[in-house]
Amino acid sequence: MPPAPNDSDMLVRVRGLHFGHGTRKIYDGVDVDIPRGKVTAIMGPSGTGKTTLLRIIGGQWRPQQGTVEFDGVDVHKATQSKLYAMRKHMGLLFQNGGLLTDLSVFDNVAFPLREHAKLPEAMIRDLVLMKLEAVGLRGARDLFPEQLSGGMSRRVALARAIALEPDMVMYDEPFAGQDPISLGVLMRLIRSLNQSLGITSVVVSHDVDELLSIADHVYILGGGKVLDHGTPDSIRHSQSALVQQFLKGEPDGPIAFHYKARPYSEDLLGADR
Amino acid sequence: MSAALTIIGDFLAGLGRAQFFLLKILGALPATLLRPRLVVHQVYSVGVLSLIIIVISGSFVGMVLGLQGYRTLVRFGAEDSLGVFVAMVIVRELGPVVTALLFAGRAGSALAAEIGLMKATDQLSAMEMMAVDPMRRVIAPRFLAGLISMPLLSGIFCVMAIGVAGGHAIGVELLGVDAGSYWSQIRASVAAEDLVQSFTKSAVFGFTISWVAVYQGYHAAPTSDGVSRATTSTVVVSSLAILALDLALTAFMFR
Numbered sequence: 001m002p003p004a005p006n007d008s009d010m011l012v013r014v015r016g017l018h019f020g021h022g023t024r025k026i027y028d029g030v031d032v033d034i035p036r037g038k039v040t041a042i043m044g045p046s047g048t049g050k051t052t053l054l055r056i057i058g059g060q061w062r063p064q065q066g067t068v069e070f071d072g073v074d075v076h077k078a079t080q081s082k083l084y085a086m087r088k089h090m091g092l093l094f095q096n097g098g099l100l101t102d103l104s105v106f107d108n109v110a111f112p113l114r115e116h117a118k119l120p121e122a123m124i125r126d127l128v129l130m131k132l133e134a135v136g137l138r139g140a141r142d143l144f145p146e147q148l149s150g151g152m153s154r155r156v157a158l159a160r161a162i163a164l165e166p167d168m169v170m171y172d173e174p175f176a177g178q179d180p181i182s183l184g185v186l187m188r189l190i191r192s193l194n195q196s197l198g199i200t201s202v203v204v205s206h207d208v209d210e211l212l213s214i215a216d217h218v219y220i221l222g223g224g225k226v227l228d229h230g231t232p233d234s235i236r237h238s239q240s241a242l243v244q245q246f247l248k249g250e251p252d253g254p255i256a257f258h259y260k261a262r263p264y265s266e267d268l269l270g271a272d273r
Numbered sequence: 274m275s276a277a278l279t280i281i282g283d284f285l286a287g288l289g290r291a292q293f294f295l296l297k298i299l300g301a302l303p304a305t306l307l308r309p310r311l312v313v314h315q316v317y318s319v320g321v322l323s324l325i326i327i328v329i330s331g332s333f334v335g336m337v338l339g340l341q342g343y344r345t346l347v348r349f350g351a352e353d354s355l356g357v358f359v360a361m362v363i364v365r366e367l368g369p370v371v372t373a374l375l376f377a378g379r380a381g382s383a384l385a386a387e388i389g390l391m392k393a394t395d396q397l398s399a400m401e402m403m404a405v406d407p408m409r410r411v412i413a414p415r416f417l418a419g420l421i422s423m424p425l426l427s428g429i430f431c432v433m434a435i436g437v438a439g440g441h442a443i444g445v446e447l448l449g450v451d452a453g454s455y456w457s458q459i460r461a462s463v464a465a466e467d468l469v470q471s472f473t474k475s476a477v478f479g480f481t482i483s484w485v486a487v488y489q490g491y492h493a494a495p496t497s498d499g500v501s502r503a504t505t506s507t508v509v510v511s512s513l514a515i516l517a518l519d520l521a522l523t524a525f526m527f528r
Contacts (some may be wrong), residue, residue, distance in 0.1 A: 058402050061443075080406075087404040098399030101391075112403045115410075 003116070011036040011071055011168055011200045012057055019052060020064035026052055027063070028224035039194050039201040041211040041232075042116070044221035045246060050204040051095060053221070055172045057202075058092055060082050061260040071167070088116060091161030095176070097153035099160075106141040109159045114163060124253070131159040134189055136182065151177040162193060167194070168200040175207045183207075187214050195215040208247055212236065220246060292490050297408055298416050298487065304406075305413040312421070315414045319380040320422030326379055327372060331430035334367055335359060336441015342440070343448050352440035352448075356455035357462045359440035364463055364471045366528075368431040370519050376423055377511035381486040384415055385507040388490025389500035397491075412442065412491060416483045423479025424472050431471070435459065470526045477518055482511045 012034035015053040019027040026049035034040050034057075042050050055061045057068055059075040068075045070086055078086060099108050109128045113119060119127070132138040145153060147164060154174060161169050171190065175183050191214045193199045205211045212218065212232040220227040220235065220243050227246075228238045245252075261267070305311065342358040388411065391397050397407045433439050444450040486507045493503035 055398075060398060060401060084404040084406065085403055090402070092399075092402040094395045094399055094402075096395055098395035100396050100399070101394070112405070115405050157399075164403075231514065 009035055012202075013069045014053075014057070014066065015069075016066035017053075017056065017063050017068070018057060019049070019061070019063050022204075025224055027066075029066075030221070030224070030226055032219055032226065032229075034200060034202055036200055037194070037198045037216060038216040039190065039203060039214055040217045041215035042202060042221065043208065043211060043218065043246070044205070044227070046206075048221045048223070050221060051172050054092060054172055054202065054204060057170065058087065058090060088164060089167040089211075091164070091166045093154065093161045093169065093171045093174055095154075095156050095172040097145070097157040099148075099153055099156055101145050103144075104141065105137065105143050105145075105148070105156050108145070108156055109163055112160060112163045127163065128159075131163055132156075134162075135159045136185060149177065151179065151182055152242045154178070155182065158186070158189075162199070165197060166199065168202065170202040170204075172204050173206070174203065175205055175210055185212065190214060222246070290492070291484070294488050294491070295484055297415050298484075301406065301408040301413040302417065304409045305417060307327050308414075308469060311410070311414040312417050315418030316422055317383060319415070319418050320426060321427055323372070323376060323379045323422070326375055326446070327426045328433050330371065330375055331368075331433030332428075332438040332442075334371060335363065335434030335436075335441075336443045338362060338367075338434065339440040339443030339448070343444055343450070346363045352444075353454035354448050354458055355440065355444040355450050356435075356457075356459040359444070360435050360459040360463050360465070363431050363434045363440075364467050366414060366519075366523070368434065369427050369471055369474035370432040370515060372427040372475060373423065373482060374512055376419075376479070376513065377482045377486075377508055379484045380419065380422070381507045381511050382504045384419065384483070384486035385490035385503045386500055388412070388487060389493035389495075389503045392493060393492065393495035393497075393500060412487050416487050418484065419483030420476070420479045423482065424475040427471065427475035427478075470522075473526075474519065474522050477522060478515050481514050481518060482507075485511045485514065 007139050009082065010033045012032070014030060014032040016031075017027045017030040018025075029051075032042075032053070032268070042053060044050055054106065056063055057075065057236070059068075070090065073082070075083065075086065099105075100111065103111065108126055110124050110132050113124045113127060116123070129138055129141070132141055135158055136189065137152060137155055137159065140148070140152065140156075145156075148156065154177065158171070158174060161171075170225070174186055178186060187210055190201055190203065194201050203211060203215065212235065215232055217229070218232055218235045219229040220238075220240075222242055228235060228240050228243045231236075236247065238247075244250075338359045339355065342355050343352055346352045346354055346358065388397075391411065397411065400407045400410060435441065441452075441455060445452045445455050489503040489507045489510070493499045
């Protein structure tokens with residue numbers, strides 16, 4: 001039996017997380033550990049708050065209860081300057097890219113370097129081209145965000161997220177809208193960033209097979225709780241009916257496909273028609 | 274009664290939030306001043322690109338004042354005072370006020386829409402996650418650019434309205450008022466104090482429009498409707514604030 005991981009093995013520790021929007025509860029006491037130097041997958045049905053978790057870890061949203069520690073420091077108790085110093089060590093790839101629309105692809109990737117690295121422009125140019133080469137978009141350096149497809153935008157955003165070579169990169173749906181070739185390259189890139197630079201990766205995605213093939217550790221979220229977590233193999237063999245329904249994509253099971261509503265017949269034949 | 278109290282409460286809460294936001298902008302200004310290129314870029318965006326509408330509007334307003342003034346003054350044989358009439362009305366009142374209303378419509382709405390869209394498309398969030406403070410990088414430079422641009426545009430409006438293609442074109446070139454009388458009476462009547470007060474008004478209006486625009490944009494709901502509402506609110510709130518402030522400033526300055 002492997003030794004229990006100690007605190008220093010964990011880059012992020014989430015404890016007793018409660019969060020909601022208005023009356024809608026998203027998290028009801030969630031504990032998550034992100035191991036240092038590993039690829040952690042966060043999966044779960046739509047609307048379970050996977051993106052919310054990334055924003056809470058990044059300190060953009062504040063939990064109603066609970067704590068989030070990044071490298072041993074409470075993210076939500078840090079001053080703004082400490083929080084910003086912490087963020088230099090974490091990158092977030094937004095679901096829609098979040099590219100700055102008045103800057104070219106090159107300038108978008110150069111943005112964090114120019115803001116923080118204080119490097120000569122020639123070195124910034126080389127670094128940017130290396131990052132763009134890694135995502136296959138070196139030739140698109142002069143394009144503007146409105147000229148890119150959704151998948152290309154996310155690849156540029158990925159190049160930007162790794163520009164400062166942070167300790168941790170959080171990927172929000174990195175595989176959405178990617179063709180099979182790009183998808184394969186991105187999966188290898190996430191894995192190689194992890195292996196060659198030791199970057200801790202947190203990947204949120206619905207692409208079950210792809211994610212299980214590159215992850216070291218997997219969390220399945222649902223109903224405001226952690227449904228299961230463990231290695232990809234243990235998740236594949238999970239006894240939870242919820243997890244099995246999600247992994248196999250079955251329409252019938254404990255996870256409802258339909259958003260909570262009154263009976264269909266009542267809606268069609270009811271008094272308010 | 275309770276509805277009225279709710280409206281007043283919401284208004285006061287909004288005012289409080291806006292003042293807190295202003296303090297954050299002022300706190301970010303020193304860092305912004307260290308990066309003048311950001312401000313210069315925004316001065317081009319909100320100031321230089323507003324030039325055409327200011328130049329054309331100034332000319333038309335000056336021409337109308339020239340026609341109206343001449344029509345009234347000629348009945349008393351005082352058409353030589355046309356320059357004073359046009360200059361006083363423009364410098365003291367219409368220059369700052371009309372420029373501010375146009376600036377709110379052209380630059381204020383553009384600022385609010387730009388910032389609102391940056392919020393809706395996660396650009397501001399992305400900056401935060403890259404450890405770049407949007408207050409310093411986006412909001413403060415735009416606020417400062419509005420503050421700088423507005424008095425300059427007001428000055429250009431006044432020049433266009435009084436001379437060049439405005440009152441001078443109509444009064445002197447078209448209606449035959451003596452050019453010497455037109456300009457010498459302006460020099461004799463318009464004091465440095467008038468220019469300072471005109472500048473003060475336009476600076477106050479610039480401050481107000483920029484504040485309203487960046488506040489509305491930053492607090493816009495991240496939807497197309499939210500951005501649309503922020504843009505509309507910027508123009509409506511700024512315009513009303515300009516007119517109310519103009520009354521207050523005029524009463525204070527010319528008491």
